[in-house]
Amino acid sequence: MKIAVLSGKGGTGKTTVSASLKSSIENCQYIDCDVEEPNGGIFLKPEITKVHPVMVKVPEIIKDKCTGCGECAKACQFNSMAVVKGTVLIFPELCHHCGACVLACPEDAMIEVEREIGVVETNSDESFMHGKLNVGEPISIPIIAMLKDMVKEEGNVVIDCPPGSSCTVVESVEDCDFCILVTEPTPFGLHDLNIAVELVKKIGIPFGIVLNKASENSRIINEYCDERNIDILLEIPFSKKIAEAYSKGILPVEVDADLKNKFGDMFKEIEGKVLI
Numbered sequence: 001m002k003i004a005v006l007s008g009k010g011g012t013g014k015t016t017v018s019a020s021l022k023s024s025i026e027n028c029q030y031i032d033c034d035v036e037e038p039n040g041g042i043f044l045k046p047e048i049t050k051v052h053p054v055m056v057k058v059p060e061i062i063k064d065k066c067t068g069c070g071e072c073a074k075a076c077q078f079n080s081m082a083v084v085k086g087t088v089l090i091f092p093e094l095c096h097h098c099g100a101c102v103l104a105c106p107e108d109a110m111i112e113v114e115r116e117i118g119v120v121e122t123n124s125d126e127s128f129m130h131g132k133l134n135v136g137e138p139i140s141i142p143i144i145a146m147l148k149d150m151v152k153e154e155g156n157v158v159i160d161c162p163p164g165s166s167c168t169v170v171e172s173v174e175d176c177d178f179c180i181l182v183t184e185p186t187p188f189g190l191h192d193l194n195i196a197v198e199l200v201k202k203i204g205i206p207f208g209i210v211l212n213k214a215s216e217n218s219r220i221i222n223e224y225c226d227e228r229n230i231d232i233l234l235e236i237p238f239s240k241k242i243a244e245a246y247s248k249g250i251l252p253v254e255v256d257a258d259l260k261n262k263f264g265d266m267f268k269e270i271e272g273k274v275l276i
């Protein structure tokens with residue numbers, strides 16, 4: 001089973017939940033698609049042995065051939081190039097690597113060259129993988145796509161998604177069997193949970209909720225889920241012990257055997273839902 005863990009809102013406990021789930025079930029690959037801030041490794045402590053650069057293709061001008069006609073800039077839907085007084089300006093960070101400008105050039109005055117935007121790192125058996133986007137790079141999809149290509153066909157996979165609900169999240173959850181939406185009982189948590197629910201419904205992947213940092217305010221999430229017939233798979237209390245363990249890079253399931261069992265039970269429940 002491929003299970004994606006996401007949360008509309010950052011900081012709700014997505015990494016805590018995904019790394020805890022990975023640690024509570026057998027034969028599971030962990031993939032950290034939160035490539036701007038991959039921190040699952042701080043908990044799981046893999047020994048990184050392989051580093052794969054992630055390259056993208058960006059256009060380059062052959063100056064001798066260019067007539068300054070501007071067809072390339074007209075073809076670019078992402079404003080990543082402009083022709084100013086006959087000179088082509090390329091903004092590689094904005095480029096979406098579609099190749100349209102190269103096709104549009106009537107003079108064959110453009111070639112594509114490779115540019116590194118980040119890396120994918122794995123341990124020796126690839127049970128752990130994360131992507132790292134280079135600082136200042138705005139487009140992370142190619143790194144997530146490479147991680148998804150390296151997903152094992154056999155066994156279970158837990159995918160720690162980026163926060164939010166943009167295209168990086170869509171790329172991360174695509175092809176998954178189930179989504180766990182992690183939320184917290186605050187108005188902000190509820191607001192962003194609603195966006196995440198809309199997203200997974202649109203993509204058409206079955207889902208359930210983990211209510212993290214559960215407290216006396218949990219009612220707002222319980223009511224939201226009751227009204228929509230959404231399952232709350234697991235409630236994790238707001239706990240100083242969990243926060244303290246986190247600050248030392250220790251997962252809650254390492255200090256609480258009962259919680260580890262609950263993660264195992266949640267996995268079985270998800271399995272039951274997916275296999276129906």
Ligand SMILES: Nc1ncnc2c1ncn2[C@@H]1O[C@H](COP(=O)(O)OP(=O)(O)OP(=O)(O)O)[C@@H](O)[C@H]1O
Nearest residue numbers: 010011012013014015016213237238239242243246
């Ligand atoms: N049950 C809990 N009780 C108390 N604190 C918690 C609990 N779960 C998580 N936290 C705290 O919430 C913070 C965020 O946790 P975590 O990094 O898992 O969230 P995240 O959703 O992955 O964040 P990001 O959006 O940065 O990826 C941490 O400081 C952690 O200590």
Ligand code: SF4
Nearest residue numbers: 076095096098099101
């Ligand atoms: S490859 Fe596509 S996005 Fe990049 S500059 Fe050319 S047309 Fe624009």
Ligand code: SF4
Nearest residue numbers: 066067069070072105
């Ligand atoms: S389309 Fe080709 S020839 Fe025209 S400006 Fe662009 S690179 Fe130069």
